Amino acid sequence: MGLEYEVNSDTLLWNDFIKGNEDAFQVIYNKHVRSLFKYGCHFTPDEAHVKDCIHDIFIDLAKYRSGLGATNNIKLYLFKSLKRKIIKSLDKSAIFGSIDTEQIPFHYAISTEDDLLDTESEQLRFQQLDKAMATLSPRQKEAIYLKFVSDLSYEELSKVMELNYQSARNLVFRGLEKLRESFPKNLFLFFLRSGKSWQVTG
Template sequence: MEQNLNDKTACLVTAFQSGDVNAFSRLYDMHINLLFNYGCKLTTDKELLKDCIHDVFVKLYTKKAELGIIDNFKSYLLISLKNKLCDELRRRMFMSETAVEELNPVAGDDVEHKYLEKEKSCFENKKIKHLLAQLSPRQREALTLYYIEERKYEDICTIMDMNYQSVRNLMHRGITRLRELVG
C-alpha cells in the first residue's frame, strides 16, 4: 500500500514538473492534512501554519523547473514546512506578543472575568512551553514525529538527516528528560 502511494506520488510529481496543473492540485490534496497535522505539533498558531503551508506549495509551484528529482516527496514537504515555520517564527520573535486589548482592559465584572481567564490560560501555556523548552528542538521534533505522526524510525532518520542509532538515542534522552520534568 505504502509503495503504491509512493509510486502514485512520484508519477504525480513528474506530471506536475512537466506542467500538469491537475497533478499539482492532486499533490496538494493528498498532502495538505498531513502537513497541517505535522505543523500543529510545531506551532499552536493555526493561521501562521496555514500561511506557511501555502507558502511551501507556492514556492513548489513557482520553482518546479529548478526542483530536479525528489526521491521522497512527503519528506521533502515536511522538511520544507519545518524550515518555513522556523524562518517565520525567527522573524516574529522580535515582535511583541502582547495584544493592545490586553494592555487597557475595560472595567466590569464580565470583562474582568474574561481577562482573568485569559491570564490563567496564558500562564498555563507558558508553563507548558517552559517544560517543552527544556527539551532540545531535535528531541521535540523526533518525539513528535514518532508519537504524534506515527512515523517509523527510518522516516525520522530521513526527515531529520540523522542515522538510526542517533535517532534512537535522541528519543531516549527526550523521554528521560520529560520524565524528570514531570515526575
C-alpha cells in the same frame, strides 16, 4: 479531477507534477496538507501563520516546479520544506545566520480536558504523562512526534531533523524512557472495545 495515482507512486506523481500536470499538484496537496498542518502547529500556536507557511511552500513548488529534482518521497520533502519555512519566518535573523537547532521550540502538551478521555483516572494518568513530556528537550519531543504521530521511519525522521540515523533513534528511545517514568506503579487495565474504553481495577 483526474486522480490516476496509486498510493505509493511518489516518483510518478512527482514527475507528472514537474512536467506541469495540475492534477498531480492537487493530489500532492490533498494527500499531505492535513499532516503538514498538524506538524506545523507544534512550532507555533498561530494556526493562521501555519496556513500561510503551507500556502507559501506550495506556491514555491508551483513556481520552481520545472527546476525541481526527482524525489521518491514527497512527504519527506514537504515536511522539510515546511519546517524550514516556519523556522525562518519565526526568526527573521536566522536568514542571515545559522539557526541553533537545539533552540527551536516544539510545543507538545498532552491535553487532559479532551472529550476523548473516558474516566477520571485516565485523566490523572494523562496529567502525569503531560508532566513527563514537559521534561523532554524540544528535539526529543519532535523526534517522538515524527515517529509516532507523523508515522515517519527513523531514516525519514533523521532527514527532517538533519541528524544521523543513530542520533535520531536515540532521541526517540530516550524520550520514550522519560515518558514511561510517569506511569503509575499500581495497575489499571484498559481495553478498547468498539472504540470505547472500559476499565478494570486490579
